[in-house]
Each structure stands twice: as structure tokens, then as C-alpha cells.
Amino acid sequence: MRAPAAVILGVACALGVAWLAWRIVSTPPRTGDSPHADAAAKPVSPPASSLPVPQSDDEKQRERCRRSRVPFMNAMQHDAETVGATIAVEDDLAELVVTLPASTEDLVSGLRDRAITLGAAENGFNRIRFMVADPERRGKPPVLVAEVTRNADGRWITFLR
Secondary structure, eight states: OHHHHHHHHHHHHHHHHHHHHHHHHHSOOOTTSSTTHHHHHSOOOOOOOOSOOOOOHHHHHHHHHHHHTHHHHHHHHHHHHHTTOEEEEOSOTTEEEEEESSOOHHHHHHHHHHHHHHTTTTTTOOEEEEEEOOGGGTTSOOEEEEEEEEOTTSOEEEEEO
């Protein structure tokens, strides 16, 4: 009778040890259970870079132009928005692009005169292009309707299409 009781007791002990081991392994650690608990609880983030990303000469020139033109661009944007137009400087830093809601000579001459009065030349612009986004040409680029170019004498010449 002792042998079967010993086997049952041995199996019960083995099951108890297995259950205890499973509980220890499957239970997540509580905060403060180990000396490294605080370090494990904090998310790991990459160290902040203290070195600025180097810029190309073109990027530096673009940034200098952008900063120096802020007052001019703000005033032009305000005037353009009053008639439903937008302004932008694209690839050529000497070119101001004005996109109009419709092609009228009054809009072109009004915004042209305002840009010249605000100091387009002093802000490095030698050309102002007036474009119209035609709603019938969805997905296609705007159409050029006028171009104002500053010649070597400093005079502005307007070409209408």
C-alpha cells in the first residue's frame, strides 16, 4: 500500500512544482519587484541628435531668400487672397508665380502694380508669371496668361497672352 501512495504523492509534488513554475513564468513582474524595474518600464527612445543636418548651398540660399522676403510675401499673399489668387516661389528664386481664379487684365495689372510697389525687384524677383487654373482642364497644369519681366534698365515689361 505504500507504493501506490508514494507514487500519488510524487505525482502530486511534480504537478505542484510544474504549476508553481508555470505561474512564475507566465505572471508579468510587478513594478518594484527588481532593482531594474524602473529602467524596464520606461520606453527606450533614440538619443536626440545634437548635430544639425547639413544643408546644401542651394538650400541655404533658399532659406536666406525665404527669410528676407517674409514681409513682401505676407503683403502679397494678403492682396492676392482678396481677389482669390495665390502666390508662390517655385524652382527659380527670381520668379514669383501668381495663380489667378480667372484671366482678366485688371487682375494682372492690379497685382503686378502691387508687387512692384511692394519691392519685387528689391526682394530678388526679376519675373512675375500669372497663371490661371482652368477648371475644365482638371489635373493639368495652370495656363500662362501673362508674364512681367524686369529688363536690364530696371523697367518692368508686361507680356499678355
